[in-house]
Amino acid sequence: MSGKHIRVDYLARVEGEAALDVRVRDGSITSLQLNVFEPPRFFQGFLVGRKYDEVPGIVSRICGICPVSHQLTSIMAIEDAMGVKVSRQTRDLRKLFALSQYIQSHALHIYLLAAPDFLGYESVLSMVPDHLQVVARALKLKRLGNDLTTLIGGREVHPVTAVVGGFTAIPSRADLLSIRERLVKAKADGLATIELIASLSLPDFQWDTEHVALTADGEYAVNAGRLLSNKGLDIPVWEYRGHIKEKHVPHSHALHSYIEGRGSFLVGPLARVNLNMARMMPEARQAAMDSGVFPSLNPFHSALARAVELVHSIEESILLIDRLEPVEEERDYVIQAGEGFAITEAPRGILYHSYRINDQGVVEAADIVSPTAHNVHNMEQDLWRFVPTVLDLPEEEATLKCEMVIRNYDPCFSCSAHFLKMKVDRG
DSSP states (O other), X not given: OOOOOOOOOOOOSSBSEEEEEEEEETTEEEEEEEEOOSOOOOHHXXXXXXXXXXXXXXXXXXXXXXXXXXXXXXXXXXXXXXXXXXXXXXXXHHHHHHHHHHHHHHHIIIIIIXXXXXXXXXXXXXXXXXXXXXXXXXXXXXXXXXHHHHHHHSSSSSOOOEETTEESSOOOHHHHXXXXXXXHHHHHHHHHHHXXXXXXXXXXXXXXOEEEEEEBTTBOOSSSOEEEETTSOEEOGGGHHHHEEEEOOTTOSSOEEEETTSOOEEOSHHHHHHHXXXXXXXXXXXXXXXXXXXXXXXXXXXXXXXXXHHHHHHHHHHHHHHHXXXXXXXXXXXXXXXXXEEEEEETTEEEEEEEEEOTTSBEEEEEEEOHHHHHHHHHHHHXXXXXGGTTTSOHHHHHHHHHHHXXXXXXXXXXXXXXXXXXXXXX
8 A cells, every 4th residue: 555645834824723634545535634723712701701892902802914803793793782773974984994904804815825826936025026016016905904994993903993882083084085095096906906816727626515605785795784605594693603503623623613404614705706796896896707707616716706805895995985974973872781793704704793791781701703713614625625636746736735725715723824734644
């Protein structure tokens, strides 16, 4: 019986720590485990006993790339628990806030994390001599997203102005119009991003997995909507736990999410574009249609979906700024006991927060499920199907392909890798 050993010591360009062990006998995989060994950080536990207004600042520390999503989702779940209603201005500013994160996160992943794989470079730094304009475009888009986050949230990382009931400070009309000019110019960079990703040769790999995303009437859902899938799931946010469960597997500290009665599922930009393309802004929707790709079951098309969402985010940000006439608003609500639920679309996929709060405004229970925690089971299922297609490739090439499968998800194992260890034991 012949043997071969493939080991990936470090998977760069993802967040967190994971390992991949594959066992092959007589040409067939007998065992495959995506081991997430980064220890849990117990956010749900240490939120218990804290006041409701402490929660948004704490949960923003779950992720340095998408603190806005955790802040907004926690705020909306607390508002649901206490029956707090917010103004149209607050809803518009929150969506603009969320889209700022899409711009910076998608630019980061497309150019700095995924593009080196597709273009054959070790890292984005290696790309500079041959693709200086591409790297400059990436940094410009990333800076635009960060600056928009700062304008609304007060700072780039772990912003501070979003609170229950609204914002502690709002941007001026002049400042919004100033960044609008940059957004208008950035649309060309977004379209160039789509053109770049659409020109790449991607692996032909697809399987009939379930795609899950928020959907809403009349808009591309980001901060509100029903939970929809391509296989019949259609539920309001508060029914989430009646359908989506988690299970522990011995080889992973990350729980595996699954739809009861079915199995793993995919969340993120590919699921969103597949399910909601008709609700995208015009130029993004046209570009998605012109690609001839969507709807797609190929996870390698996630990069193209991010590029399409990048253009959509720029377009909708302009639209939101055009209708915003910022005025100072009072945040008027009464602390009361209740249980609240919220799901938003973080850049990497659906993010779930739920809290039970007592009549003193103290958290009694918390339930948080990040996009990567939703996706990790599906990543493993992808690998079960993908690894057999690369076993005959040279070791270095097979290793890269397996890394790319995981990087499709832009995973944050810290939220649920800085490195992946892959061993293939052929006996």
